Amino acid sequence: MTTWMIEYVYDDNAAGRDAHRPEHRAYLASLAADNKMPAYGRFTDDGPAGALLIAQAETQAEVESMIASDPFSRHGLIDSYRIREWPAVWAAPQVTQ
Numbered sequence: 001m002t003t004w005m006i007e008y009v010y011d012d013n014a015a016g017r018d019a020h021r022p023e024h025r026a027y028l029a030s031l032a033a034d035n036k037m038p039a040y041g042r043f044t045d046d047g048p049a050g051a052l053l054i055a056q057a058e059t060q061a062e063v064e065s066m067i068a069s070d071p072f073s074r075h076g077l078i079d080s081y082r083i084r085e086w087p088a089v090w091a092a093p094q095v096t097q
Contacts, residue, residue, distance in 0.1 A: 004063045005086040006053040011079040023071040031066060
């Protein structure tokens with residue numbers, strides 16, 4: 001399984017995102033439950049509105065399909081996105097006693 005980085009840049013339609021956010025979050029949560037999207041979240045800094053998503057998929061085509069099925073994408077709320085293969089190094093969980 002390959003890890004992929006997806007960066008969304010949202011359009012200026014904040015009201016549209018607000019309206020479709022519950023459906024968008026439910027969709028991402030369903031991908032997370034299927035181990036296809038281990039992390040995701042919006043940017044909260046002063047840069048352009050957007051989000052970073054981490055996906056697990058065999059091919060970039062699978063990632064493209066995930067994006068196409070995202071309610072934000074289906075409703076035209078993503079101005080642009082980029083996908084990059086990301087050979088992540090995940091830290092081992094720390095065990096405390």
